[in-house]
Amino acid sequence: MRRETQNILLVLLGGALLKIALTGDYLRYVKPSLHPWLIAAGVVMIALAGVAIARDVRAGHAVAGHEHGTRSPWMLLLPVFAIFLIAPPALGSDSVTRDRAAAAPAEPAQARFPPLPPGEAPMLSMSEFLTRAVWDGTGELGRRTVRLQGFVVHPTPQTTQLARMRISCCAADATPVKIDLASPRAEAFPADTWIEVTGRLRPGTATEADDYVPTVDPVSIRRIPAPPDSYEY
Structure with missing residues (x-):
């Protein structure tokens, strides 16, 4: 050269x-x-x-x-x-549907989870919600309404999910964090649409039987702009 x-x-x-x-x-x-x-x-x-x-x-x-x-x-x-x-966009629903297998989030270091933030519907990251859904035995997520933000995924015609990509270093190691949305209103949103969901965890979900994907019963769903940083860490 x-x-x-x-x-x-x-x-x-x-x-x-x-x-x-x-x-x-x-x-x-x-x-x-x-x-x-x-x-x-x-x-x-x-x-x-x-x-x-x-x-x-x-x-x-x-x-x-x-x-x-x-x-x-x-x-x-x-x-x-x-x-x-033509800078490519951040990873979205295609990456989620390609990676269908899911594993339980790592058990947190602390023995007990701190109480959820005060307020009518505190905002939680998708990663924190999933970790609490799997490991928090107090059932607080089933009693409290929380807010979650992510993009829409339609893995099957009958299923709508809220998802976020989590990375450790870069997009090459990204893994999806997924939540099933039990609401016909969610089906109307196209894939990759960013939404904010207010709802509660459905007890008994986020187990090995459902691939550790929790189900949320939404109280409200609204469209939001895509954030500048779409990943979680």
Whole structure:
């Protein structure tokens, strides 16, 4: 690969990292704590390319390397152009329906769950709701109304779910958190529509028999805008 090609690749790759980091699109791929590292990596790539270009200019020529074809190095730019031109959306209902198997959430470290937040219908993350549904033996979720936010999934014509993708590091390790919605009103929402559900856990669900997917009896359902960060951590 020629030096000119290497420098252009470094500039474009660094620019792509800075673009997704500064526009917030990086949240489609990685968790928020990696934001400073993306900016640093983009700056370093562009700086390295700048140093190499300045050195070649001072030398008066570009040092040629071994390049056996003109097509393969430029194929590396396809992912970069995809980020610049057609950045893919965050994972949604297709990812949920492809991953049909579910496992019980890990048992929490604390012996007892703290009481739910005060208020008529406190907001819970999908992950916390699922963990409480499986492991909290007090039955508080069956007595309290809570609010949950996620996107609509229709795994079968007869089933509607509320889902959220949970990631540990990046979108490559994402796993779905799913809740069955026992309401005909939920069926009217198209897949990937973001909604807020106010309801209660149906006792006896979220067991091995139903693949640890709890059922919620909704009191109300309303459409909401998709959040800037669609993942849970």
